[in-house]
Amino acid sequence: QVRLVESGGGLVQAGGSLRLSCVASGPPFDNYAMGWFRQAPGKEREFVASINWSGMSTKYADSVKGRFTISRENAKLMGWLQMNSLKPEDTAVYYCATTSNFHGPTGEGWYDYWGQGTQVTVSS
Numbered sequence: 001q002v003r004l005v006e007s008g009g010g011l012v013q014a015g016g017s018l019r020l021s022c023v024a025s026g027p028p029f030d031n032y033a034m035g036w037f038r039q040a041p042g043k044e045r046e047f048v049a050s051i052n053w054s055g056m057s058t059k060y061a062d063s064v065k066g067r068f069t070i071s072r073e074n075a076k077l078m079g080w081l082q083m084n085s086l087k088p089e090d091t092a093v094y095y096c097a098t099t100s101n102f103h104g105p106t107g108e109g110w111y112d113y114w115g116q117g118t119q120v121t122v123s124s
Contacts, residue, residue: 002027032098048068050105094120095114
């Protein structure tokens with residue numbers, strides 16, 4: 001079983017940056033693709049970004065493309081989401097998740113293990 005712990009959330013002004021981290025424990029990290037999802041108040045959870053098992057392939061939601069960057073380092077059992085040019089509409093709880101689908105799909109139904117989430121609040 002994979003255990004995931006996110007950190008790095010906080011309060012930031014619009015236009016600012018945050019870097020979220022996700023630390024994994026359990027089976028070898030390179031057995032899994034990783035994704036980031038978010039859920040804003042009153043909204044459904046949505047896909048943000050994913051990265052395949054090797055880190056060589058990434059996907060992004062259109063709303064974050066060009067502003068967010070997903071990365072991972074398997075040897076460190078860690079993944080990151082670098083968020084730049086943040087907007088108030090990026091305010092949400094952000095979750096990292098892993099899937100045995102190596103390609104890093106966008107649908108949350110593919111993901112087996114989830115972290116507890118970290119709050120990101122962007123003020124205008």
